[in-house]
Amino acid sequence: MDVFAQAIGFVLQWQNLAALAGGTFFGIIIGVLPGLGPSAGMALSIPLVMSWHPATALIFMGALYKSSNYGGSLTAILVNTPGDASNAATILDGYPMCQRGMGGVALGISATAALVGGTIGMICLIFAAPFFADFALEFGPAEYFLTAVLALSLIAAVVQGATIKGLIAAGLGLLLSTVGFDVIAGHLRYTFDWAPVEDGIPLIQALVGLFAVTQALVLAESAASISRLAELSGSFWEGARTYFRHPAIMVRSSLLGLFVGILPGVGQSSAGLLAWADAKRVSKHPETFGKGEPVGVLASETATNACMPGDLVCTIALGLPGSVGAAVFLGVMIIFGVVPGPLVFTNKPEVIYSLFAALFLTSFLIFIIGMTLARRLAVVTLLPNNLIVPLILVVSLLGSFAIRNEMYDVIISLAFGALGYVMLKGGFTPIPLLLGLVLGEMVETNYHRALLISGGSYSIFYASVICKVLVLLTILSLVGPYLGPFWKTLTQGEK
Amino acid sequence: MLKTLKCCAAAAAIVLVTMPVYGADYPNKPVRLIVTAAPGGGEDTEARAIAPFVEKHLKAQVVIENQPGAGGKIAFEKFQNTAPDGYSLITYTFPKSIIIEHQGKTGYKTKDFTPIFAWSRSSQILIVNGETWKTFGEFLKAAKEKPLSGGLSGRGSTTHLMGLIALDELGISKVNWVPYEGSAGSVAALAGKHLDFTMSLATSAVPLIQAGKLRPLLLFSDKRDPYISDVPIPKELGYDMKFIPTLRGVEAPPKTPADIVKILEDAFRKASQEQGFIDIAAKRKMVLEPVGSKEYAKAVADSYPFIAKFQAMLTK
Numbered sequence: 001m002d003v004f005a006q007a008i009g010f011v012l013q014w015q016n017l018a019a020l021a022g023g024t025f026f027g028i029i030i031g032v033l034p035g036l037g038p039s040a041g042m043a044l045s046i047p048l049v050m051s052w053h054p055a056t057a058l059i060f061m062g063a064l065y066k067s068s069n070y071g072g073s074l075t076a077i078l079v080n081t082p083g084d085a086s087n088a089a090t091i092l093d094g095y096p097m098c099q100r101g102m103g104g105v106a107l108g109i110s111a112t113a114a115l116v117g118g119t120i121g122m123i124c125l126i127f128a129a130p131f132f133a134d135f136a137l138e139f140g141p142a143e144y145f146l147t148a149v150l151a152l153s154l155i156a157a158v159v160q161g162a163t164i165k166g167l168i169a170a171g172l173g174l175l176l177s178t179v180g181f182d183v184i185a186g187h188l189r190y191t192f193d194w195a196p197v198e199d200g201i202p203l204i205q206a207l208v209g210l211f212a213v214t215q216a217l218v219l220a221e222s223a224a225s226i227s228r229l230a231e232l233s234g235s236f237w238e239g240a241r242t243y244f245r246h247p248a249i250m251v252r253s254s255l256l257g258l259f260v261g262i263l264p265g266v267g268q269s270s271a272g273l274l275a276w277a278d279a280k281r282v283s284k285h286p287e288t289f290g291k292g293e294p295v296g297v298l299a300s301e302t303a304t305n306a307c308m309p310g311d312l313v314c315t316i317a318l319g320l321p322g323s324v325g326a327a328v329f330l331g332v333m334i335i336f337g338v339v340p341g342p343l344v345f346t347n348k349p350e351v352i353y354s355l356f357a358a359l360f361l362t363s364f365l366i367f368i369i370g371m372t373l374a375r376r377l378a379v380v381t382l383l384p385n386n387l388i389v390p391l392i393l394v395v396s397l398l399g400s401f402a403i404r405n406e407m408y409d410v411i412i413s414l415a416f417g418a419l420g421y422v423m424l425k426g427g428f429t430p431i432p433l434l435l436g437l438v439l440g441e442m443v444e445t446n447y448h449r450a451l452l453i454s455g456g457s458y459s460i461f462y463a464s465v466i467c468k469v470l471v472l473l474t475i476l477s478l479v480g481p482y483l484g485p486f487w488k489t490l491t492q493g494e495k
Numbered sequence: 496m497l498k499t500l501k502c503c504a505a506a507a508a509i510v511l512v513t514m515p516v517y518g519a520d521y522p523n524k525p526v527r528l529i530v531t532a533a534p535g536g537g538e539d540t541e542a543r544a545i546a547p548f549v550e551k552h553l554k555a556q557v558v559i560e561n562q563p564g565a566g567g568k569i570a571f572e573k574f575q576n577t578a579p580d581g582y583s584l585i586t587y588t589f590p591k592s593i594i595i596e597h598q599g600k601t602g603y604k605t606k607d608f609t610p611i612f613a614w615s616r617s618s619q620i621l622i623v624n625g626e627t628w629k630t631f632g633e634f635l636k637a638a639k640e641k642p643l644s645g646g647l648s649g650r651g652s653t654t655h656l657m658g659l660i661a662l663d664e665l666g667i668s669k670v671n672w673v674p675y676e677g678s679a680g681s682v683a684a685l686a687g688k689h690l691d692f693t694m695s696l697a698t699s700a701v702p703l704i705q706a707g708k709l710r711p712l713l714l715f716s717d718k719r720d721p722y723i724s725d726v727p728i729p730k731e732l733g734y735d736m737k738f739i740p741t742l743r744g745v746e747a748p749p750k751t752p753a754d755i756v757k758i759l760e761d762a763f764r765k766a767s768q769e770q771g772f773i774d775i776a777a778k779r780k781m782v783l784e785p786v787g788s789k790e791y792a793k794a795v796a797d798s799y800p801f802i803a804k805f806q807a808m809l810t811k
Contacts, residue, residue, distance in 0.1 A: 039533065039534060040533075040534050043534030043539060043540075043543070044534065046540075046543060047543070047547075136683070136687075137683060137686050137687035138687055139687065140684055140687055140689030141673070141684070141689060181565075181566075183649065183650065183674055183675070183676055184650065184674055185650070186598065186650035186651050186674075188599060193600065195564065195565045195568055195569045195572065196564060196565070196569065198564070198565035198566070198568065199563075199564060199565055199566070264679060264680065264683055314683070318683065318686065318702070318703060319701075319702030319703060320679045320682060320683045320686075320703075321679055322679070324533065327679070328534070331537070331540045334778055334779055335540070335544075335775060335778060335779070336778075337778050339701070339702055339778075340702060341701075341702020341703060341705060341706055342702065342703065342706035342708060343702070343705055343706050344702075404561075404562065404563055404564050404569075405560065405561070405562065406562075406564070406569075445676075449673050449674075449675075452644065452671050452672070452673045453644045453671060453673055453689065453690065455642070455671060
């Protein structure tokens with residue numbers, strides 16, 4: 001702990017505080033711009049920080065990486081455009097809250113979530129990174145497969161009320177996840193010789209279409225503004241207070257986000273979605289989710305913010321990055337002579353702990369920035385539609401274009417925009433589709449990998465203790481909703 | 496006699512000086528360096544590391560342009576028809592472009608591209624979990640007894656090719672290959688003992704090797720890697736194995752004039768010898784090895800029949 005006290009002292013030096021603040025600001029801006037995620041932001045900043053002290057440079061990069069997610073939540077809430085794939089679930093309730101004039105409250109929740117989720121995640125990273133890294137290694141293909149199946153079982157909760165339409169959307173999502181290069185067999189599937197989808201349906205482009213483009217179409221139908229009341233109600237502090245009224249969801253979502261982050265390859269994009277679906281499942285009034293339920297924003301943002309430190313666990317403790325962002329961060333660390341791996345805690349403790357201390361402080365800085373900006377930014381939702389619609393379209397499609405500098409990504413976004421519009425008019429929700437799209441490949445490839453390892457024997461799916469626990473949880477998740485009423489009738493019958 | 500020689504030399508000098516050289520004023524505008532992957536990966540980082548030093552010697556700005564998508568195929572297809580004026584260059588991990596050609600229809604041919612210079616070479620290693628086999632001999636005995644599961648960084652990747660070649664040479668009849676997307680997944684699965692061994696680029700596993708969690712048993716190369724110098728190579732164990740050279744370098748579009756190639760090759764060669772670049776390379780544990788234009792072209796020509804030989808196995 002002595003090292004940690006020293007690290008905090010180091011971070012509080014003026015140049016490091018400046019790097020921290022600079023990284024946080026830049027990260028928020030990168031996050032706000034759709035299409036530019038933390039990985040691009042970090043890669044573009046490398047020349048800037050090249051001549052700095054390694055620890056200072058890593059503080060800048062860490063702050064950038066951490067705060068970009070918050071930037072993404074701003075556009076997700078205010079204009080229904082996810083800054084990055086990780087903010088997809090924030091849209092679901094954040095944007096409807098804006099429509100009710102509660103944009104400031106939603107922004108308060110997301111800033112508080114950055115503080116709380118980030119802090120819980122960081123505490124786990126600081127105290128138990130090697131332990132969590134060893135835990136992550138216990139997960140082989142069979143365990144990954146079962147984790148993905150457990151995650152898919154949440155679709156059952158999401159589609160409650162419109163089961164058939166929900167399952168159709170989930171099926172479509174799973175089907176779309178098969179497009180592209182089949183990792184196991186080495187074949188291209190359903191690409192029709194169109195190279196842009198050979199890597200699979202690009203997630204951010206699809207998200208921009210499903211949410212931003214669809215929303216622009218919907219807004220263009222009327223001449224009002226996003227906030228239907230044409231006025232703002234509720235403040236940032238109301239959001240912060242609302243947040244702490246739900247401690248159970250807060251802890252649940254933090255742990256879920258952390259868990260998803262720790263497993264390499266599951267990724268931030270699913271953390272928010274899974275936490276949202278989980279919160280809906282345990283809620284007493286699930287029907288309010290997706291219609292501006294503050295708890296939805298709370299769950300999604302808490303999980304994504306706790307996910308990022310989780311993602312760093314394997315990156316730092318094993319040298320194995322779990323996501324694209326983490327891979328870039330790993331590259332940056334190596335350039336500055338800090339080689340991540342099990343030995344980094346003994347070889348370079350001062351750099352690692354100053355990075356941790358900086359990430360810890362970033363959470364607070366995000367909260368303060370959010371507090372000052374929320375009210376001013378929420379005014380966007382009062383702009384008339386004929387101003388905001390072109391703005392949403394230009395910014396989001398530019399974001400799509402910027403990912404690969406190619407026009408076809410704009411075409412993909414527009415196609416998903418049309419799909420989203422049709423789905424919306426037909427009463428379908430895009431969430432099951434997203435869950436299918438995000439989890440489909442994880443289910444399929446790990447199923448095949450497990451069977452390749454076991455030589456075709458299905459016993460691998462219940463061999464380990466983790467497998468057994470996961471199978472049990474999946475069964476509970478599917479049967480649970482029916483068990484409650486059954487139990488009730490049983491006990492009432494006895495009376 | 497001497498006089499005639501002098502006259503000839505003078506005449507030659509005049510011709511050389513006054514001859515309208517195609518690339519005489521080259522370069523007079525920024526040069527585009529296309530990276531076939533998203534920002535942040537190994538290819539991108541190396542391109543961004545060498546670019547400032549190339550700028551210094553080329554006396555022109557070098558602009559990095561990322562063109563990710565379909566493992567680089569999209570970038571390669573566009574590059575095939577790019578004007579050979581020396582203002583567009585491409586960098587990628589050779590031979591991934593040739594492997595893509597063998598996996599399906601492509602609108603480009605790697606052998607058409609004009610090789611300029613490659614600065615680094617990397618080799619594959621065979622790694623096992625630190626708690627299992629201690630030596631290559633023990634591993635080989637186990638592999639011949641029953642099929643082991645082996646991790647790959649992708650079906651049809653260079654690790655896959657090298658694995659197939661090694662199997663052939665070592666006399667192992669069957670391996671259950673388990674493809675991953677990139678090396679992080681296959682290395683993690685090995686560290687968790689879900690796999691018996693993994694084929695990977697040496698650089699991907701160094702931290703876990705240094706910590707003793709993983710053990711490298713064989714380096715597929717002609718000479719030992721200075722960063723893991725205690726790992727034996729096949730030659731020392733009595734095997735005569737061919738290797739796929741994995742090069743990081745730069746190429747120009749098809750039919751680029753020789754004088755432009757010369758200017759670029761010199762600039763890249765000098766850049767790769769700059770101390771600043773050597774320092775970055777050492778941190779990234781890159782094995783620097785200059786490969787000139789002609790040598791690079793030979794590596795491309797040699798790789799075609801070699802990769803074609805294993806094509807059937809790759810697409811199976």
